[in-house]
Each structure stands twice: as structure tokens, then as C-alpha cells.
Amino acid sequence: MPTPSLDALPIRRLTLRDLPACADLSEDRGWPREEHKWGFLLTAGRGFGIDDPRGGLVAACVITEYGSWGQPELGAVGMVLVAERHARQGVGRRLMRHVMSTMAGTPLTLYATENGRPLYEELGFKVTGRAEMLRGRFTPGGPETGVKTRSATAEDLPSVLRLDEEVFGADRTPLVTRLPAFADQLRVAEEGGRIIGYAGAWPNMHTHVVGPLIARDTETAQALVASLAAGTDRPLRTDIDVRHEELLAWAKERGLASVTCNSVMTYGIAELPGDWTRRFAPLTVAAG
Numbered sequence: 441m442p443t444p445s446l447d448a449l450p451i452r453r454l455t456l457r458d459l460p461a462c463a464d465l466s467e468d469r470g471w472p473r474e475e476h477k478w479g480f481l482l483t484a485g486r487g488f489g490i491d492d493p494r495g496g497l498v499a500a501c502v503i504t505e506y507g508s509w510g511q512p513e514l515g516a517v518g519m520v521l522v523a524e525r526h527a528r529q530g531v532g533r534r535l536m537r538h539v540m541s542t543m544a545g546t547p548l549t550l551y552a553t554e555n556g557r558p559l560y561e562e563l564g565f566k567v568t569g570r571a572e573m574l575r576g577r578f579t580p581g582g583p584e585t586g587v588k589t590r591s592a593t594a595e596d597l598p599s600v601l602r603l604d605e606e607v608f609g610a611d612r613t614p615l616v617t618r619l620p621a622f623a624d625q626l627r628v629a630e631e632g633g634r635i636i637g638y639a640g641a642w643p644n645m646h647t648h649v650v651g652p653l654i655a656r657d658t659e660t661a662q663a664l665v666a667s668l669a670a671g672t673d674r675p676l677r678t679d680i681d682v683r684h685e686e687l688l689a690w691a692k693e694r695g696l697a698s699v700t701c702n703s704v705m706t707y708g709i710a711e712l713p714g715d716w717t718r719r720f721a722p723l724t725v726a727a728g
């Protein structure tokens with residue numbers, strides 16, 4: 441049987457059953473397998489992929505929608521991957537165009553690697569910001585911030601959802617409500633009985649990723665990061681908006697090192713909604 445041309449291979453929805461194939465695709469491109477993260481994205485978001493007639497996936501990506509149910513206000517695209525053996529043959533462009541037409545005019549955002557940026561620019565995405573990826577073992581110490589943090593409880597959920605929507609600029613209920621099952625730690629910062637920040641730490645390969653990190657100010661963000669670090673033996677990873685210079689400098693003093701910078705890109709809106717001054721790090725660069 442002749443092998444069909446790449447252009448003729450259908451794009452289909454991915455489900456949790458595709459998780460091993462998605463992880464294989466990550467590995468194919470030299471990325472970690474990140475099965476826990478794929479599982480989260482394939483359930484909280486919508487995966488799209490192309491089957492390779494010889495087995496496995498030719499390509500995959502995930503889109504996570506925010507806003508009212510059925511009327512998304514923002515879509516975040518992530519995990520855009522094309523198998524090495526099929527690279528540079530227009531597959532990434534076709535998959536992205538498909539996702540963009542599925543979203544029919546909804547503004548989109550993504551974190552672009554250097555590799556991905558030219559494709560997104562060609563499709564009309566604009567760079568609107570940058571995030572610095574930091575990784576390393578957190579060294580406790582330094583001045584105490586005085587901000588109180590504690591583990592989140594079930595009763596905190598309404599306040600956390602309210603704060604998250606205010607700061608992110610769109611309702612992320614399906615994501616935030618999954619955090620207790622996805623993250624190993626979920627903590628809130630409190631002042632006078634009011635929640636002024638919250639953050640999670642979720643397991644990814646040998647690290648714990650700190651995100652989301654939402655806080656009233658740098659001091660609150662520091663208290664949340666330090667308290668999450670105290671609850672794990674693993675190195676931390678986080679992706680901090682470069683405008684938060686003070687937090688970046690502090691995290692580097694405390695042992696985290698810069699790994700790379702990703703571009704924050706948007707399509708259909710000039711700026712991300714919400715309040716960047718209180719949004720320090722995304723849940724994951726794959727979902728915003």
C-alpha cells in the first residue's frame with residue numbers, strides 16, 4: 441500500500457488514550473516525556489494530532505480554553521510538536537491553522553521557543569512579552585518576608601477562583617479546580633483573613649514546577665515560593681515574567697539559574713488580559 445502524503449493525513453482529537461504516543465513524540469524532539477503534564481493537558485484542554493500510518497504520532501498540540509463555557513475569551517496553545525522525521529514539511533503550519541480555525545476568532549496566546557517563533561509569526565502571532573525559565577535547588581535563608589502562607593483547603597476554592605480570574609483576566613475554573621489533583625502542593629498567602637496570593641508546585645520528571653504563581657506583590661510571591669520549596673526535596677522550575685525583575689533577582693540569589701527565555705505571543709489581542717503585576721508565573725507554559 442502506498443504511504444499517503446503528509447497533507448492527506450487527517451487531524452483528529454487526541455484523548456487520554458494517546459498519552460503514551462504524546463510522550464513518545466516529546467521524546468522524539470528531545471523534550472522530557474512529561475506524562476503527568478500531558479495527562480493534565482489532554483483532560484483540561486483539547487488535544488489535536490495526526491496519526492502516523494507507520495505508528496505513533498506525526499504531530500500534536502493542545503489548546504486550553506478560558507472564559508465562559510462554550511464562549512471562550514482566550515485560548516492557550518501548547519505542546520506544538522512535529523516528529524523530527526516529518527519536520528519542515530508544512531505539518532506544523534497545517535496543524536496550527538487547523539487549531540486557529542477551530543477557535544474561530546477567539547484570541548490566542550502561547551509561549552514560543554526559538555524553534556517555534558518563526559512559524560507563529562508567519563501565522564500572525566506577535567511577541568508581547570517574555571518569560572525566563574529558571575531551574576535549580578532553592579536555598580532557604582535571607583530575610584523573612586513577614587507574609588503568612590498555609591496549605592490551601594477546600595474552603596479556599598471560591599476565593600482562589602475569584603483571585604485567579606481577576607489576575608488572569610478570564611475564568612480558569614476547569615484548570616484551577618483540577619489543581620488539588622495535579623499539584624503536590626497548593627498554598628495560599630493570607631493577610632487579615634483575605635487571600636492575597638496562591639501558588640502550586642506540581643511534579644514534572646525530576647523537578648517540581650512552581651505555577652501558577654499569583655501574588656499581590658513580590659514579597660508575597662517570595663513567601664509562596666519559599667514555602668513551596670520547603671515542602672520538596674526536588675529542584676524547582678518556574679517561568680517568570682521578565683517584568684518581575686525583583687523576583688527573578690531574588691530567585692537567582694536563592695540558587696535558581698536561568699535556563700532559557702521563551703516569547704509570550706498573542707493573536708487577535710495586543711496584550712494579555714488581567715493584571716500582569718500580580719501574575720508572576722503561569723501554571724505551565726503549555727497552558728498559560
Ligand SMILES: CC(C)(COP(=O)(O)OP(=O)(O)OC[C@H]1O[C@@H](n2cnc3c(N)ncnc32)[C@H](O)[C@@H]1OP(=O)(O)O)[C@@H](O)C(=O)NCCC(=O)NCCS
Pocket residue numbers: 469519520521522523526527528529530531532533534551552553555556557558559560562
Ligand atoms: C516548531 C515545529 C512545531 C515546526 O513544525 P514543522 O512542521 O517543522 O514546521 P513547518 O514545516 O510547518 O514550517 C512552517 C514554517 O515555520 C518556520 N520554521 C519551521 N521550523 C523552523 C526552524 N527550525 N527554523 C526556522 N524556521 C522554522 C519556517 O518559516 C517554515 O516555513 P518554510 O519551511 O516554508 O521556510 C517543529 O519544528 C517542532 O516540533 N520543533 C520542536 C518542538 C518545538 O520547539 N515546538 C514549538 C514549541 S513553541
